[in-house]
Amino acid sequence: MKQMSQRTSRRELLKLFGVGGVGLVAATATSLRYAEPAYADQSTAETENSEAVSSEAALQRLLDGNQRFMQQKRQYPHQAARDLQAVATVQHPFATLLTCADSRVPGEIIFDQGIGDLFDVRVAGNVVTPEVLGSLEYAAALLGTRLIMVVGHERCGAVTAAIQGGALPGHVSTFVKAIKPALASIKTKSADVNQQIDQAVTANVQYQVEQLKQNSSVLAQLELERKLKIVGGRYDLDTGAVTLVT
Template sequence: MEHSDKGIHRRRVLTFGGRLLGLAALGPALWPTRSAAAATLAPSSLSPEEALRRLLDGNQRFTGHQLEHPDQSEERVLELTQSQHPFATVLSCADSRVAAEIIFDQGLGDIFDVRVAGNIATPEVVGSIEYAVELLETPLLMVLGHERCGAVTAAVRNEPLPGDIGTFVQAILPAVNQVKGQPGDAVDNAVTANVRYQVEQVLRSSLVRDRQQSGQLQVVGARYDLDTGTVTLVT
C-alpha cells in the first residue's frame, strides 16, 4: 500500500508540473488579453454619497448573512493587473476581526486598506491616505474604530508596554483625555472619541481637506460592533 501511495503522489506531482509548464507556455498569448482587460478599468464613477451607501449596504449584507462576495472572480484579478481604482479608503485597526473587505462584503480592488493598531493617523498613515484620495481619487474616506479595541484599552490604562508595542498609545491619549471622567465605560467612550480625533488629524492634511471641501471626497468616522457586526457612523 505504501508503494502504491507513493506512485499516486508522483503522478499527481507530474500532472501538476505539466499544467504549470502549459500555463507558462501560454503566458505570452495571455498577456494581450490581460492588458486589454486592465485598460478598461476606469476610476470610480461613484459620488461620495454613493460610495458610502455601497459600503453600508455591504455591511447590511454581512450582518444579514446574505453575502455576495463581489469582485473576487478570475476576470476581476485580470482587470487589476495594471491599475487600481478603489471606491473607498478605509483607515481601520489592524485587529484580525475587522477586515474591511469582509465586514463590508467587497472584493479585490474595491477598498484601499490602511490598517494600524488603534486606527491612528500617524504621518506614514496620512501619507498612505493622501496617495489614495489624491492619486487614486477615492471619493470616500472612512476612519473605522471598533468595540473593545486593544490599542484604545492600552491607552486608557496607560501602563508601560514592552518593545515598541506602546508607541501607538501616545497617538490615542489625546482622545482618551477628551472623555476622561465621563459616565459610562471608559474604553467604549474612548473608542468613539478616538475615531473622531483621528478624523481631525487626517483633515489636517491639505490634500485631504481640499478634496473634501471641493465635494470630491467625503470623510466619515465609524465604529464596528464586535457583537453584532454592525458598522455605525459617529461623525
C-alpha cells in the same frame, strides 16, 4: 482647522510619483490556483472606476455591504478569476478605509467587497501617523477615491492600553501615545471600565478624523472642492454592525 502653508495639486502629486492616470501596483495571477466562489453577477456599472462614484454613493455602498454581511447575505463581489485579471495592472478603489489592524476587523469581509474595491490602511488603534497620512493622501489624490472612513471597534486593545496606562514593551507605546489625546475629549467618564473603553473607542475615531482634516493640505483641499468625504465608523464585534460616528 490649521492653515496649511502649501497646497499640493493632484497634478503635482502625479509628477512627484511619476505616474499618469493608472495605478502603480501590478499583481500577477500565474501562481494562484483556486476555485471560484459563488458571487453575484456584476454589471458594468458596478465595476466603474472610482472617479465615477460620488462620496455619498461610496458610503452607501459600504453600508449596504455591511448590511449583507450582518444578514449573512454576502454577494462576494469581484472575487472571481476575471476580477483578479481586471485589476492586475490598474486599480480604481471606490473607498479608502483606515481600520485597526485587529484580526476581527477585515474590511473586505465586513463590508462585503472584493478585489480592487477598497484601499486598505490598517494599523493598531486606527491612528493617523505620517505614514498613514501619506497613504491616505495617495489614495485620494492619485487613485481618486472619494471617501475615507476611519473605523474603530469595540474592545479595542490599543484603546484599552491607552486607558490603562503603564509600561509597554517595544514600540507598542507609539500607537498608544497617538490615542491618548483623544481621551481628553471625553467630558464625562463612566465609572465602569468597559464603558470607559467604549467611550474612548468613539472618541478616538472622532479624533483621528480631525487629525486627517487638520494635518493634510491635500485632503483638506479635496474636501473643500467636494471631491472627498471623511467619516468615522464604529464596528461592533458582537453583531458585525458598522455605525457612523459623528
